Amino acid sequence: MRKLIVNADDFGRHALINDAVIQGHLNGCITSATLMPSAAAFDDAVTKAAAHPSLGVGVHLTLIGEKPLLPPEQIPSLVDENGYLAEKYPQFMARFFKGAVSLKEVRAELAAQIQKVIDSGLRVTHIDSHQHLHVLPGIIDIALELAAAHKINAVRIPSVPLGFTGGYSCTPGQFVGRSGLIFLAALARRKARQQGFRTPDHFYGIVAGGGLREASLLDILRKLPAGSTEIMLHPGTDNQALAAACGWAHQFEEELQTALSNQAKVLLKERQITLASFRDIP
Secondary structure (H helix, E strand, O other): OEEEEEEEEEEOOOHHHHHHHHHHHHHOOOOEEEEOOOOOOHHHHHHHHHHOOOOEEEEEEOOEOOOOOOOHHHOHHHEOOOOOEEOOHHHHHHHHHOOOOOHHHHHHHHHHHHHHHHHOOOOEEEEEEHHHHHHOOOHHHHHHHHHHHOOOOEEOOOOOOOOOOOOOOOOHHHHHHHHHHHHHHHHHHHHHHHOOOEOOOEEEOOOOOOOOOHHHHHHHHHHOOOEEEEEEEOOOOOHHHHHHHHOOOOOHHHHHHHHOOHHHHHHHHHOOEEEEOHHHOO
């Protein structure tokens, strides 16, 4: 049997992302989304998700690129002089590997984020994180501990196949980064499964710029292995507006069109692939 989760990240970051998630769910293959607790359009996302209970909703744990939920003075190692979380992944990683990030503060901020989503009334299906920071050593332990405390029993494992680029070129630096992510994801999978968490068997997604094109999705579906697979998307309805708002030149519109692909619908039926959310995986 082949089960496929198509998860839209960054739900709640912008109303144009929220609109795309719902459009992709109602008319395409999106089955799940992960909600950014501190993002500007959180309330709009909660309203939309509540109106569409067939959409699985997880928590998109966020340690970069947004405001924190907690006051900056409670988490000084996580914020800059303006009270914001690290703007970019390299900034956070440099501080993390220098030992300048307090795991006690990470626990406090992530606990607040999960609690906010729980308090929204939505049924939380799983956890993942913005730019996959939850698989880092120490942070994975915190994420699993907090999830277990709230009886959230599924987690993303972002183990992208090393050869999968989605049709984009891969620089040496990106290859090294991808290799490191695969290694950390393997450790996180072992730890999660040892603790009784459910994780998809396979994962695909564009991890550095660009967007998942329809041709790449169709290729994934043709070769989809047995078991459960998660595909990560970042859909949106207006590239220019979202690039300005999010500071990220991503192909949001292309990923929405990928999710709406009629050819994908045909392949799903032909290959007897069952669309699912994290609550449906064994």
